[in-house]
Amino acid sequence: MKSLCEKYAAKLAAQRLADPGEPLIGGLDAELAWNREDPRTAELAKVFDLLSINSLVFSRPAEPYAAIIDFLASRHPETIRPQDTETRTFLHDIPVCREFTGEAVAAHLKKRKSVIIPGQGIASFGTVTPEQGFVFYSSTIFSCFVLFFSEYLARARAGTLDDEYREVFASVSAGLSDPCTEPPALAAGPLETEDQALAAMAEAGRAVVGYGLVDSFFGNISCRLNDVVHISQTGSSLDELEGCIDPCPMDGSATTGLTASSELSAHEDVYRRSDYRCILHGHPKFSVIMSMDCARIDCPNRGQCHIKCTECRTMDGVPIVPGEVGTGPTGLCNTLPPAMARTGAALVHGHGVFTAGATDFNEAFIRLLDIENRSRQRYFETVKAHE
Template identity: 50%
Template sequence: MDALTVRFAERLARAGLCAPDEAAIVCVDEAASFSRQDFPLNDFLAETARLLDVACLMLAPPAEPYRTILEYLAKREAPAIQPRDCETRTFFHDIPVVAQPLPELAAAALSRRKGAYLPGCGILAHGALSPEQAFITVSSVAFAGFVKFFSDHLAAHRDGTLDAAGREAFAAAVRALPPAPQAVPPLARGPFPDREAALAAMAEAGRATVALGLVDSVFGNISYNLDGVLAISQTGSALDALEGAIDCCPLDGSSCAGLTASSELSAHAALVARDPRRAILHGHPKFAVILSMDCAARRDCPRRDSCHVDCDRARFVDDIPIVPGEVGCGPRGLVHTMPPALVGRRGVVVLGHGVFTMGRDDYNEALGDLCAVETLCRARYFQALGLPPA
């Protein structure tokens, strides 16, 4: 168990979410084990885990720029940070701010949410069964905070309501931004001779997408049209660990293989029915999500509280359309909005959610376009602020 806690602490550091040796993790089996034996808040973590009756609890002091961002948001929005991106609306609703490192306060917050923020200490996240669940939550809280912070800053700039504290936090966060993805690694060339080669190419593309930072945590989805059978990542699968986590779903509905497939199976199927390109890649690049939430009509629009699923305005970033839509195939699902917008285009942004791209026979074009859309949106974001690209 001690080795397990250390392994996940190292994984947080590799993902750029936490400085090396700073994460504190407790795993509870017959006894509590800790990633940092001398950490002064170990008793707090162990007691909080006991009150929650969970297998794991993480406290991750976020690396920059997440630390500046979350400290600023926690101070401004306590008792809870209120992100507006699609993933948070769907899975988190809000991020509670725990005022003090007291087990009762932390357990109360985490009994209703997957993650919380403890100012001056870091992101708190629990895993009912495993550290993997807590790791995903830490990553998603960092993503949600990032998107909210930069989105709110642009909105305040447009409204003329920026204050000194906001400007200072923004400047500090921008100084700590990693560079935009530049070099896209070459991937396997298609068309692929058999199903095994196609699945291997999907796994390779998934790893590259995560390595380039184009997802929220390790999530997104990917598919490949095998002449009437759609190979697609399973729901909840990590894009950097797709071996054994891809379903092959006949597009004629003759199999129930889609029961464990991505929740966006219907959108992928609708897309390949319209477009001859075989390879589909979906990620959550941060600045594409941020820019999709920037709208000149946001203050006066009657749909402003539901625009992520209900917007009826034609919106673009250069040649890239922005469309609304929720996950699934309901009446407001992205299955109705994303496929027609992507046909014949290099990419489409789903409002507050992420980007879909395609490749004719393999993932080289799809991954290149995913990077290009993010780089474009990042440049347009700073241009909207009257700043040079960062």
């Protein structure tokens, strides 16, 4: 268990979500073990006595995330309510706890997946593995980042910015890392055998995570070989896809789709409508932010934009479509494939970006990276135009 705690502490640092040496991750097996010694573990250990959990993740986020969550906690003193898909899927909302005690933290984690302790950090948990706490911690940072920048742009449009928000925004923006502009050299296609496809998928998945184009390790990836779609399993880590890819015949003649990504049907329909052979899906932050930006403040669908938006919106020509995760009447399986088949790329409102390639993952990755960089540029241009 301690090795797992150390693994996810290292992942938080590698993804620049926490400073090296900062995360505290505890795991309960035969006994409670922590990734490192720290006097705060005595208080955090109380959470294990109060909840049915086997792991706990706690850390002060790295900057600029720490400044973002502390600012949002000051504006939303009890509960932070982002509107992105990550929040709807995993978090629902994010409670704010005003005291660093095991009892107070446990009281909030009894109802939600994570809790923010202003000036201290974020606590989250797992009931099976520390990976769950890692995901909830990462999702909390992602959702707060999206909310912070989305709210600022909305206030700029409405003319309701105040000096404090302007000051924090300037500081946070200055602390953002420079965008990556050079794509990796991924395996060149055509991908003609299963072994080639699986190796290329694992390589592309690691690159998507390494470039920060996902929240934690979420997203999905697929490759079509004849009439079989090889797709990442639901909940799998894009940077650890070996053994976590399902071959799914498009005629439904196998049950492998039961463990496949919930977006399998959307991938299949893209392939049916086009000559693409590879699909990448990531959650790059500014792409998600811009997918939620809309100048129509009087729209009757406000609050349900992710399923009811009827506007024909684009981000620099890339279509933005509504749609929930998975299938059903409002599922992105209905809205995404037509847009993808036309352009090879689409943004899903509040969710992320899907891109496609004709022969390998190079084209899809270049599109994904370019959309995120253009979204970031367009965001700051739009803010400047309205400040």
